[in-house]
Amino acid sequence: MDDRPTDPLVDGITAALVGVTDFAPHLDFFGGRLGYEVAAEGEVPGPVAAALWGTGPSGVEAIALSAAGADTGQIHLVRVPEPLAPAARPHNLDIGLIGIDMYARDIETAHARFAEAGIGWSTPPATYAVAAGDQEVTVTQGVCPAPDGTAVVFVQPAAARGTAAWDADPERLYTELTSVVCHVPDADAEIAFWGPDGLGMSLWYDVVFSSPGFDAVADLPPGTRMRLAFLAGERTARIEVTSAEGEHRVDRRPVQRPGRSLGHSGWTVRTRDLAAALDTVRRTGGQVTAAPIETDDPLHGKATATTATTPNGVPVTLYEPLP
Numbered sequence: 001m002d003d004r005p006t007d008p009l010v011d012g013i014t015a016a017l018v019g020v021t022d023f024a025p026h027l028d029f030f031g032g033r034l035g036y037e038v039a040a041e042g043e044v045p046g047p048v049a050a051a052l053w054g055t056g057p058s059g060v061e062a063i064a065l066s067a068a069g070a071d072t073g074q075i076h077l078v079r080v081p082e083p084l085a086p087a088a089r090p091h092n093l094d095i096g097l098i099g100i101d102m103y104a105r106d107i108e109t110a111h112a113r114f115a116e117a118g119i120g121w122s123t124p125p126a127t128y129a130v131a132a133g134d135q136e137v138t139v140t141q142g143v144c145p146a147p148d149g150t151a152v153v154f155v156q157p158a159a160a161r162g163t164a165a166w167d168a169d170p171e172r173l174y175t176e177l178t179s180v181v182c183h184v185p186d187a188d189a190e191i192a193f194w195g196p197d198g199l200g201m202s203l204w205y206d207v208v209f210s211s212p213g214f215d216a217v218a219d220l221p222p223g224t225r226m227r228l229a230f231l232a233g234e235r236t237a238r239i240e241v242t243s244a245e246g247e248h249r250v251d252r253r254p255v256q257r258p259g260r261s262l263g264h265s266g267w268t269v270r271t272r273d274l275a276a277a278l279d280t281v282r283r284t285g286g287q288v289t290a291a292p293i294e295t296d297d298p299l300h301g302k303a304t305a306t307t308a309t310t311p312n313g314v315p316v317t318l319y320e321p322l323p
Contacts (some may be wrong), residue, residue: 001275003020003323005185006167006200007199007200007272008201008233008234008269009199009200009271009272009273009276009280010194010199010200010201010233010271010277010318011072011233011235011272012072012073012232012233012234012235012236012237012238012268012269013052013072013073013177013179013180013237013239013267013268013269013271014071014072014074014098014235014237014268014269014270014298015073015074015075015076015080015177015237015267015299016063016074016075016076016100016177016180016185016264016266016267016268017038017076017200017265017266017267017317018076018077018078018148018150018259018264018265018266019073019079019080019081019083019088019148019258019259019260019261019262019263019265020077020078020079020080020148020250020262021083021148021262022079022086023061023063023077023079023080024149025147025148026077026146026147026148026165027060027063027077028054029146029301030065030075030146030238031065032299033113033114034067034102034173034174035045035063035067035070035172035174036065036066036075037066037067037185038063038064038066038070039064039065039066039074040063040064040237040298040299041062041063041064041298041300042061042062042157042297042298043059043060043062043067043297043298044060044062044078044259044295044297044298044299045057045059045088045295045297046058046059046060046320047293048293048295048297048305049177049259050066051218051290051293051295052258052259052290052305052306052307052317053257053258053260053307054257054259054260055259056203056272059120060078060079060259061078061079062076062077062078062079062297062299063076063179063298064076065300066176067102067164067165067172067174067175067176068165068166068168068169068172068177069164069166069168070163070164070168070176070236071114071162071164071235071236072164072176072235072236072237073102073163073165073175073176073177073178073236074176074177074268075100075177076268076299078259078261078265078299080088080259080261080291081261083260083262084254084255084260084261085255085261085262086262087147087148087149087262087263088149088263089145089149089150089151089263090149090234090250090252090263090264091219091246091249091250092149092183092218092219092220092242092244093183093220093247093248093249094096094183094248094249094250094251094252095184095185095248095249095250095252095253095312096182096183096233096237096251096252096256096313096314097180097181097182097252097254097256097264097265097266097314098151098181098182098183098242098264099143099178099180099181099264100150100151100152100153100156100177100180100181100183100264101152101153101155101177101179101180102152102153102154102175102176102177102178103140103154103156103157103166103178104155104156104158104173104174104175104177105154105156105173105174106168106173107125107140107141107142107155107156107170107172108125108197109153110142110154110173110174111124111125111142111154112127113314114144119143119144120154121142121143121145122143122144122145122151122219123142123143123216123217123218124142125141125142125154125293126140126141126142126216126217127139127140127210127213127291128211128212128213128214128216128217129213129300129322130207130209130211130214130228131207131209133255137158138157138158139155139156139157139158140155140157140158141153141154141155141156141217142154142217143217145241148262148263149262149263150262150263150264151264152264153181154174155178159189161178162212162235162236163175163176163237164176164235165236172252174323175296176236176237177185177236177237178235178236178237178238179230179237179238179239179240180238180239180240180267181220181239181240181242181250181275182239182240182241182242182245182312182314183242183243183315184241184242184312185226185243185248185312186311186312187229187241187242187245187267187308188283189232189285189311189312189314190229190241190310190311190314191203191206191229191241191311192253192284192311193281193284193285193286193311194231194241194310195231195237197284198280198283198284199269199271199277199280199281199284200233201231201232201238201239202216202231202232202233203225203229203230203231204230204231204232204238205228205229205230206227206230207228207229208225208226208227208228208229208245209225209226209228209256210223210224210225210226213270214226220244222260224243224244224246225244225245225246226243226245227241227242227243227244227245228240228242229241229242230242233314237265247253253312253313253314254268256315256316257305257315258290258317264317265315266314266317267315267316267317268299268300268316268319269316269317269319270301270319270320270321271308271317271318271319271320272320273320274292274304274306274318274319274320275317277320278292278306278308278318279280281308281318284311285310285311286305286310286311287308288306288308289306289308289309290307290316291306292305292306293305293306294322295319300317300319300321301321302321302322303319303320303321304319304320304322305317305318305320306318306319313320
């Protein structure tokens with residue numbers, strides 16, 4: 001008899017963890033330019049931060065940013081006094097965490113406004129198509145460097161799926177995070193971990209494609225064949241699992257650690273049943289890296305939290321809210 005949970009254990013990505021040297025540039029970028037608001041701020045208590053992230057006895061300053069009050073697709077800023085490595089923006093062929101994505105209502109206008117402010121995009125807006133089953137999905141996107149080595153990918157899809165931020169405020173120029181991206185050696189294992197037989201997210205599509213437009217946007221060698229899988233829950237923020245055929249580049253995973261690294265360094269995920277989620281982590285090839293601990297902090301609220309890694313070493317903080 002299969003006693004696995006029938007209801008999804010997670011409903012999407014709650015937040016991308018971003019390590020910072022100074023909050024001010026990020027508040028200017030995400031708040032001043034993109035319209036995110038401070039949802040909560042304060043300290044993750046020392047014992048909690050030490051248990052989850054191995055940061056030592058001191059409390060860790062943190063700020064949770066939200067778009068139009070959305071409790072999905074948030075950006076969790078964590079101050080890192082002594083980072084494991086200098087800030088560096090990952091390349092799309094590096095192994096580990098790559099970019100964070102959000103929709104832009106008008107990507108050409110977004111690009112022009114950043115240019116007027118003297119902020120250049122590493123990749124200007126470009127359009128490409130992805131064959132997904134019997135459909136062709138057209139996407140326009142561009143990449144903008146954010147502080148501390150973070151890469152923000154602005155996306156203007158041909159048919160935008162609903163987002164909590166646009167439902168709350170249809171006039172917003174930008175949404176909450178619509179997806180977080182990892183580039184991994186074993187896409188099958190990552191999909192199994194997050195998917196219907198794992199933590200319960202739906203596999204929207206899983207394709208291998210090559211596109212000159214995507215090569216240009218992602219700075220890939222011409223003709224690169226890329227596997228792209230989208231996993232989604234009930235809430236907005238999804239997971240993009242990518243895996244290029246052929247040679248991968250730098251393995252970023254050793255220096256992508258929440259609370260200890262700069263830039264995009266982990267994911268925070270709310271679960272309805274932490275014990276069942278941890279059983280699933282172990283069953284699907286992940287590792288539980290900390291014992292559960294109760295907390296009340298700006299990133300998780302009042303909750304029981306712990307950390308894990310996926311089969312490809314992606315760091316995840318799992319938490320279950322407490323009454």
